[in-house]
Amino acid sequence: MRANKLPTEEIKRDPAAFTDRVTADGRFGRTAEAGRYRLVISRACPWAHRVVMTRRLMGLERAVSLAVTDPRQEIIEGDPHWVFTEETGSPGGVDPVLGIHALREAYLARDPGYDGGVSVPGLVDTQSGHLVTNDFDRLSLDLATEWEGLVREGAPDLYPEALREEIEEIGARVYRDLNNGVYRAGFAPDQRRYDDAVAAVFACLDDLEERLTDRRYLVGDSVTMADIRLFATLVRFDAAYHGHFKCNIRKLTEYPALWAYARDLFQTPGFGDTTDLDHVRIHYYWVHEGINPTRIVAAGPDPRGWLTPHHREELGGSPFGEGTAPGPVPEEERVPAIG
Template structure:
């Protein structure tokens, strides 16, 4: 892992920083260790380590505010991994050093016993030079970070943790669709998930306008794709939908204004808006979303974009429960599977933070 400037390291916990005159480029050098069913046969990048799947051994640290972490919360819930992989929930804001467990009694994670996620990173890598990012998986016994490679975490949850899936868990990675699905997810990541950041953290007018055009070309394409299919890959939910949803659910509260992605609101894109509501109203999606924490994170942490740190009161959110009408396209959320059960009491989003019923 290469060294970074102090300025970069201090701001990389947010995953981004404005560099005047430059286009935004995300640092994608993550800890590439994996947790797998058979470590001896795991295919790993050079220098990476394979860890064994073992219920109760690991803790997922995932701030609700972060879209990349929100993915892991959704997949964990859809697959029913709550009992196998516990979860730590940092608060929505952080300082230059780290995400903190300020929502927990005494400001410490009750399982790991730490105040800052940074402590888990430093327990394994004392000179860790990069940002302290979520999501991260931590080995409970040693308190050491295992991985923060967020796309691999969710893929391995789906493929390597199958013996711990709930009965009726959906197939989020159908083999017959995987090749096309990887192409779709790559497009969603580069053009939309990362595209909103490319707009928000552009360091020049030229960089911003280029990023803006690129983002809206992708959103227009997805609007067209979703006109004839209920979900990105067809009739059932896959991980591709999880990856798009976490950006869409943040679009009007944050990205439209804060990141200047303002050609249209999500509510003005008929197919994308109906699709997003369809997912939001599906167990496992909207019940992981905390709009209040989302807004606090972006508007407070990104002082370079919002120096006043004022958090907007809007937009109204009750419309997320409006009928979506996507049933007319056929299909069903879980295919041959079933919906997850109720959210564990300790993991429920406070009703005041979301329009979902209590």
């Protein structure tokens, strides 16, 4: 959807345009190699955030470098695009590794005739400059399961085979009614479709509140892909979706179990230390002119609540299962500290 246009129809997400897979054995044609690929993201984007969390939890920071775009998009030939700027660490507005200003250049390097949308995350081959994939879900799963030999010692099992069916069952509901549901509400073209979307958002949150009242994590006794998928939306809920997308029946902070669960994850390495709430607020309020034509960026909410005690450890479980916590965030990837 054009961010600077008023919505005229219900938002629809196109399937990923490029879906090459990268694995340790190269069975799909591309082999996982340290230094070969660069992950282009926006810290505002929940779909990109899933991949960043997975990459950090698996300890792949040195194997796959990270490029961060500006939270404000630039209009190029009439369309908004993810671009590199001095403010996000790209001298002269050009990514120092890929040598490009806009992510769309990697799309066009892959397919000069491409005229579709450009989304983050994008995994780019540093040797050819070609986009490899913008399939955020498959990329997350592959980083969690297919990069053996490059992941850190003690990396958690984020997608246990015995739990995959349950992870995907919960993930389908969360995606439909919450991850994508907030967008359906925010970009609803009429009252009926807004009412339908926002009702589904809060029905899902109500069910998750009940599920998480007596269990620490969504599936099993440790963090899985189900938690990563949910956290990416929860951490943006009060900062963007509650006000900007009119999902304002309740705030996340009004759900005792969900709010404690979200704080538990935020304070777990890999979650809060990959979250930039300034980027979130700036992007949503500045880019979506059709919803917020003044581009005034909301000041709140106060992020310090994310650091308050949650007491979820009393429910048992351990965030990394039989694994260990990731090490410190690389200095060049640190997000602003809260407090």
